[in-house]
Amino acid sequence: MEEMNRSQEKKQAEELTYQKKSYYDGASEETMDAIFKYASGYAAFLDKAKTEREAVVEGIKMAEKAGYTPYIFGEKLEAGARRYYNNRGKNLFLIRKGTAPLEKDGIRIMAAHIDSPRIDLKQNPLYEDSQMAFFKTHYYGGLRKYQWLAIPLAIHGTVVLQNGEAVNICIGEEDADPVFYINDLLPHLAREQSTKPMATAVSGESLNILIGGIPCKDEDVSDRIKYHVLEYLFEKYHIKEVDFQSAELCVVPAFKARDVGFDRAFIGAYGHDDRVCAYPAMTAMFENADEAHTILTILADKEETGSDGNTGMQCRLLLDIIEDLARLDGVSGAAVRAASKCLSADVNAAYDPNYAEVFEKRNAAMISCGAVMSKFTGSGGKSSTNDASAEFVGEIRRMFAEDSIVWQTAELGKVDIGGGGTVAKYIANLNIDTVDMGVPVISMHAPYEVISKADLYALYRAFAAFCRLD
Numbered sequence: 001m002e003e004m005n006r007s008q009e010k011k012q013a014e015e016l017t018y019q020k021k022s023y024y025d026g027a028s029e030e031t032m033d034a035i036f037k038y039a040s041g042y043a044a045f046l047d048k049a050k051t052e053r054e055a056v057v058e059g060i061k062m063a064e065k066a067g068y069t070p071y072i073f074g075e076k077l078e079a080g081a082r083r084y085y086n087n088r089g090k091n092l093f094l095i096r097k098g099t100a101p102l103e104k105d106g107i108r109i110m111a112a113h114i115d116s117p118r119i120d121l122k123q124n125p126l127y128e129d130s131q132m133a134f135f136k137t138h139y140y141g142g143l144r145k146y147q148w149l150a151i152p153l154a155i156h157g158t159v160v161l162q163n164g165e166a167v168n169i170c171i172g173e174e175d176a177d178p179v180f181y182i183n184d185l186l187p188h189l190a191r192e193q194s195t196k197p198m199a200t201a202v203s204g205e206s207l208n209i210l211i212g213g214i215p216c217k218d219e220d221v222s223d224r225i226k227y228h229v230l231e232y233l234f235e236k237y238h239i240k241e242v243d244f245q246s247a248e249l250c251v252v253p254a255f256k257a258r259d260v261g262f263d264r265a266f267i268g269a270y271g272h273d274d275r276v277c278a279y280p281a282m283t284a285m286f287e288n289a290d291e292a293h294t295i296l297t298i299l300a301d302k303e304e305t306g307s308d309g310n311t312g313m314q315c316r317l318l319l320d321i322i323e324d325l326a327r328l329d330g331v332s333g334a335a336v337r338a339a340s341k342c343l344s345a346d347v348n349a350a351y352d353p354n355y356a357e358v359f360e361k362r363n364a365a366m367i368s369c370g371a372v373m374s375k376f377t378g379s380g381g382k383s384s385t386n387d388a389s390a391e392f393v394g395e396i397r398r399m400f401a402e403d404s405i406v407w408q409t410a411e412l413g414k415v416d417i418g419g420g421g422t423v424a425k426y427i428a429n430l431n432i433d434t435v436d437m438g439v440p441v442i443s444m445h446a447p448y449e450v451i452s453k454a455d456l457y458a459l460y461r462a463f464a465a466f467c468r469l470d
Contacts, residue, residue, distance in 0.1 A: 020369040023406045023454035024265065038460060039267060039453035042279050043257035046269045047173075050252045051156050052090045052301045052311075055114035055275060059092045059282060059299055060084060066286040071095060073320075076328040080291065085321065089158075090115075090301040091311035093321060094285060098294040103331040106339030107322065108295045108467055109432065110285070111313065111423055112278040112346065113303030116271040117141035117445050119148060119207060119251040121157075125244055126211075128226035133212035135180075137251065138204070141304030145202040147446050149184035153209065157249035159239055167237050172254040179254045181210040209251055253447040260450055265368065266442075267456070272449040274303065276456060277345035277438050284463035295467050296321070303346075303423055313423035319430060334431070341392070342434040343466055344424035345459075348372045348410050350440030350451075358418065363411045365440035370406030370458040374436035377412060379419025386428040388435035395469075396435060403465040406458045410440070437462060 027035070049055035063084045071083035077097040085093040092114075098105065118140050125135040139145065154172025161167060172179045185193055193201050215224030216231060233239040257269035281297045288295065302312030309315065319333075322340075326333040351364035365372040375393060378385030400407050412418045428434040439459050442450040 020366050020408050021406075022366075022368045023370050023452075023458055024368055027454075035453050035457040036264070038457050041283075042276070042456060043267055043269065045279050046257045046271060046275060049114070049275060050116075050154070050173075050271055051118075051250050052114045052299075053158065053248075054156065055278060055299060056086060056089055056092045059094070059114075059278075060086060062282055062286065063094055068094065068096075071321075073324050074328070077325065087317060088311050091315075091317070092299040093317070094282065094295075094297040094299075095321070095325075096285065096288075096295045097325075098290075098292050100292045100294070101331070102294060102326055102329050102339075103335040104339060105293060106336055106341060106432075107325075108293050108469060109298065109340060109342035109427065109434075110281040110296075110463055110466065111298040111300060111342060111344050111427060112281050113274045113300045113307075113313070113423060114278050115141070115301050115304050116252075116273055116275070117143040117304055119143075119153075119209075121209075121244065121247070121249040121251070123245045123247075125249075126226055126229065126241060128223040131213060131225065132210060133225045133229050135209040135211055135251075136205075137207045137209060139207060140250070141445070143445055144198065145204065145207060146198060148207065149182050149202065151182075151447060152179035152254040153181060153251050154254040155180060155209075155249055155251055157247065159237065159243050159247040159249065161238060161243050161246075162240075165238075167239065169237065169249065180251065182207055183210060255448055265454070266450050266452055268448050268450050270447055270449070272439075272441050272451050273347045273444055274345065274438070276347060276441070276451050277459065280456065280460035280463050281343075281345050284460055284467055288464060288467040290468045293467065293469070294325075300423055307423055307426060313426045318427070322430075337431050340432045341395075341466075341469065342424075342427045342432050343396075343437040343463065344386070344422050344427060344434050345438055345463070346374075346422040346424075346436055347438040347441045347444065347451075348374050348436075349412050349418070349444055350442045352442060358413050360411065360414050363409070364413075365408060365410035367440050367442065368452040368454045369408050369440075370455060371462045372408050372410045372438055372440055372455070374410060374412065374422075374438070377420050377422050377424065377436060380416065383419075384421060384425065386424040386434055386436075388424075388428075389433065392433040392435060396437075396466075399465050399469050400462065403461065405462050405465055406454075407462060 068082040071085040079099040081097040083095045122136040212229045216228040253270040260266035260268040300313045307313040323333040350367045376387040439455040
């Protein structure tokens with residue numbers, strides 16, 4: 001009898017208390033196979049999509065393979081229609097029309113961003129100094145400048161020539177390609193620099209990209225190394241120096257996605273934030289067999305710089321598409337938005353015991369413990385955030401329980417230390433129930449971030465369940 005009472009007490013304790021548990025702990029062989037197989041596809045996507053432009057290209061390839069065709073404003077979509085809208089090559093909308101009335105069922109929205117912190121070239125970047133040629137740069141997003149020194153870099157982007165031709169460039173990713181480099185200061189001469197705070201020890205203006213060192217043969221030319229670089233660019237791409245003024249060239253790490261750890265539990269790569277959410281959102285949508293709900297996946301640009309501009313989430317394009325769908329169905333766009341639901345797909349910081357002092361452990365995201373919900377983001381006193389309602393969080397909880405989704409909740413660091421922002425508030429401002437859902441990331445915004453394969457798979461399953469949410 002005493003043993004039975006202890007068993008009942010243990011069962012009651014498990015029901016009444018909450019504790020995070022690793023998705024890997026006790027996972028079946030079938031589940032482990034599914035986790036690792038899914039991670040392999042994601043890693044291949046990462047290597048092909050290091051910029052928002054490349055992510056859109058890959059997203060369209062995946063969409064067309066799944067039967068999606070271009071969306072045209074003014075086209076009435078019948079149930080089952082699959083469309084994509086390519087916004088200027090840097091922002092992608094994926095639409096699948098359901099059978100349920102839009103004004104009652106709304107739209108299931110998943111919104112991720114596909115830009116990541118990086119280094120951009122200035123509009124007049126090329127110069128020569130001390131037997132070396134360099135590109136001047138302007139960093140993009142919230143990066144830690146010192147992390148970008150002394151690592152191999154690749155150049156990706158588009159140059160629009162005077163005649164209007166767009167030339168796409170990707171140098172540094174193939175084994176036979178050269179890579180590029182930002183010089184660092186040797187420790188022997190860095191005593192003064194080493195006394196400065198990290199934020200100021202390396203200036204933005206010193207992030208110059210080393211690109212050449214051989215002078216051209218013509219000794220009468222000034223800046224012969226710079227000119228030699230221009231000769232190469234013209235011969236290879238027909239680019240003249242003035243063409244940099246109509247270019248978008250990005251410098252990103254020349255690293256491939258790799259398994260991390262003896263057991264290969266993790267993936268190290270550039271750009272997990274936020275393609276680790278974009279890929280699961282797309283694949284969950286493409287593989288969903290439910291026909292009732294209208295689903296919209298958004299891959300947005302410019303999140304790392306405030307979501308402004310006509311490819312960012314603050315652009316009214318989302319509103320235009322919803323209004324277009326509603327008008328052609330003869331219903332109110334306001335009614336459709338009020339009935340809609342959104343998972344703002346963005347990452348959170350994984351608890352790191354090496355830096356425990358900046359986390360509040362009870363409310364931090366634990367690696368490999370599943371997809372992470374951030375009820376609110378912002379900073380300090382929840383400043384500048386969407387704070388999802390208890391009712392909507394409860395609805396998502398029930399959905400996850402029904403589908404046995406492994407998930408957790410988290411804040412981003414201690415109250416007076418941490419904070420951050422996502423696109424959630426811009427969607428919620430349209431009167432759409434919205435909450436953030438993503439994965440924990442180690443070394444977020446670094447040139448090489450780390451995520452758990454288990455968390456990636458959990459997020460994919462969470463999005464798949466959301467597509468079926470009643």
